[in-house]
Amino acid sequence: MFSFAAPWVFLILPLPILVYFFVPPHREKVSSIRIPFFRHVAKAVGAEPRSGSVTQTRTRLQTFIVIIVWILLVFAMARPERLGEPIVTEKSARDVVLALDISGSMDQRDFKTADGAPKQRLEAVKDVLRSFIAERDGDRMALIIFGTRAFVQASFTEDLQSLNGFLDQTAVGMAGPNTALGDAIGLGIRTFESSQVEQRLMIVLSDGADTSSRMTPVNASAIAADKGVVIYTIGVGDPNASGEDRVDLEALRDIADRTGGEYFFADDETALTDVYQSIDEQNPRVVETQSYRPRESLAHYPLAAALILILLSSAGFHIHQRRRLA
Known part of the structure; x- marks a missing residue:
C-alpha cells in the first residue's frame, strides 16, 4: 500500500503560479561601457541593439522541466512511503x-x-x-x-x-x-x-x-x-x-x-x-x-529524478550555448 506521511505539503503545489502572477519581477541594474563603435561590434556578433531592459526568457522545454522538477520536489517533501502488511x-x-x-x-x-x-x-x-x-x-x-x-x-x-x-x-x-x-x-x-x-x-x-x-x-x-x-x-x-x-x-x-x-x-x-x-x-x-505496519520511505526516488532532470537540462543548455557560439 502506498501513502504519504505529510500529504498537507501538496497545498504548496500552486505556489510558483501565485509567485508568477503576484510577485513583481526581479530587476537589476548593471554597469555598462559606452564605446563609439558600438554598432560595428553589434553587427559583428549578429546582435540587434535595442533600448530598454533585457528580459531573460526560457524555452518551452525549460519551462516544462522546471514544472516537473517542482512537482517532484513537492512529492519528496510529502514523504511518500510504502506500507507493509500489518504485524501483530x-x-x-x-x-x-x-x-x-x-x-x-x-x-x-x-x-x-x-x-x-x-x-x-x-x-x-x-x-x-x-x-x-x-x-x-x-x-x-x-x-x-x-x-x-x-x-x-x-x-x-x-x-x-x-x-x-x-x-x-x-x-x-x-x-x-x-x-x-x-x-x-x-x-x-x-x-x-x-x-x-x-x-x-x-x-x-x-x-x-x-x-x-x-x-x-x-x-x-x-x-x-x-x-x-x-x-x-x-x-x-x-x-x-x-x-x-x-x-x-x-x-x-x-x-x-x-x-x-x-x-x-x-x-x-x-x-x-x-x-x-x-x-x-x-x-x-x-x-x-498491538499491531503496526512497517513503513519504507520512497522520498529518495522523486529527489533522484529531480536531480537527474536538473543535471541533464544544465548539460543540454551548456552544449547548446557552445554550439551557438562556435
Missing part, C-alpha cells in the same frame, strides 16, 4: 508469581503417581508446574522459593523455558528447613512493584505451617489485597501431622479469602494436576495485542 504483537496483560515451599518436609515421599508409585513431594510439584508453565505461554512469570527464608529464584520473564531451568535447579532445603510463608508472600508483593500491568496473580504452594516469618501470613495477605494481588493457595502436606510438618490449611484458606483468590488441597500428583488445571481455567491467558 502480543503483550502479557497479567503477571504471575509462583511461590514454592522447599522446606525440609518437601523431601517426604508420600505423593502417589498415576500408577500408585511413591514420589517425593517436590519432584511431583515440579512435574506438574512444568506443564502449568508451558500452558501460560505469553504470560510473564516469576519464581519465588522459600524455606527458613524467601528468595527470588527467577524474576519476571516471558522466557518460560528459562523459568523451567530455574525450577529444575531448585532442591529441598536450599532455602532452609523451616517455612516462612508470610515472608514469601511479602517478597512476592515486592516483586510485583516492578510490574506495569494491573492484573497480578500469585500462586503459593506450601506443605507446612508458618514458623520463621518476620511478617505473619495474615498481615502479608492484607497488604496483597490492598495492592490488588490475587493469591491462590495450595496445600500439599499432611493436615494431621504435628509441629512444623502439619500443613496449616486454615491459614492457606484465610490468605486466599482475603485476596479474592481460592484455596486448594492436593494429596497426590493427580489431585495436584487437577488443581493447576482448575487455576488455569479460572485464569485464562490474558494478552494485549
Whole structure:
C-alpha cells in the first residue's frame, strides 16, 4: 500500500503560479561601457541593439522541466512511503508469581503417581508446574522459593523455558528447613512493584505451617489485597501431622479469602494436576495485542529524478550555448 506521511505539503503545489502572477519581477541594474563603435561590434556578433531592459526568457522545454522538477520536489517533501502488511504483537496483560515451599518436609515421599508409585513431594510439584508453565505461554512469570527464608529464584520473564531451568535447579532445603510463608508472600508483593500491568496473580504452594516469618501470613495477605494481588493457595502436606510438618490449611484458606483468590488441597500428583488445571481455567491467558505496519520511505526516488532532470537540462543548455557560439 502506498501513502504519504505529510500529504498537507501538496497545498504548496500552486505556489510558483501565485509567485508568477503576484510577485513583481526581479530587476537589476548593471554597469555598462559606452564605446563609439558600438554598432560595428553589434553587427559583428549578429546582435540587434535595442533600448530598454533585457528580459531573460526560457524555452518551452525549460519551462516544462522546471514544472516537473517542482512537482517532484513537492512529492519528496510529502514523504511518500510504502506500507507493509500489518504485524501483530502480543503483550502479557497479567503477571504471575509462583511461590514454592522447599522446606525440609518437601523431601517426604508420600505423593502417589498415576500408577500408585511413591514420589517425593517436590519432584511431583515440579512435574506438574512444568506443564502449568508451558500452558501460560505469553504470560510473564516469576519464581519465588522459600524455606527458613524467601528468595527470588527467577524474576519476571516471558522466557518460560528459562523459568523451567530455574525450577529444575531448585532442591529441598536450599532455602532452609523451616517455612516462612508470610515472608514469601511479602517478597512476592515486592516483586510485583516492578510490574506495569494491573492484573497480578500469585500462586503459593506450601506443605507446612508458618514458623520463621518476620511478617505473619495474615498481615502479608492484607497488604496483597490492598495492592490488588490475587493469591491462590495450595496445600500439599499432611493436615494431621504435628509441629512444623502439619500443613496449616486454615491459614492457606484465610490468605486466599482475603485476596479474592481460592484455596486448594492436593494429596497426590493427580489431585495436584487437577488443581493447576482448575487455576488455569479460572485464569485464562490474558494478552494485549498491538499491531503496526512497517513503513519504507520512497522520498529518495522523486529527489533522484529531480536531480537527474536538473543535471541533464544544465548539460543540454551548456552544449547548446557552445554550439551557438562556435
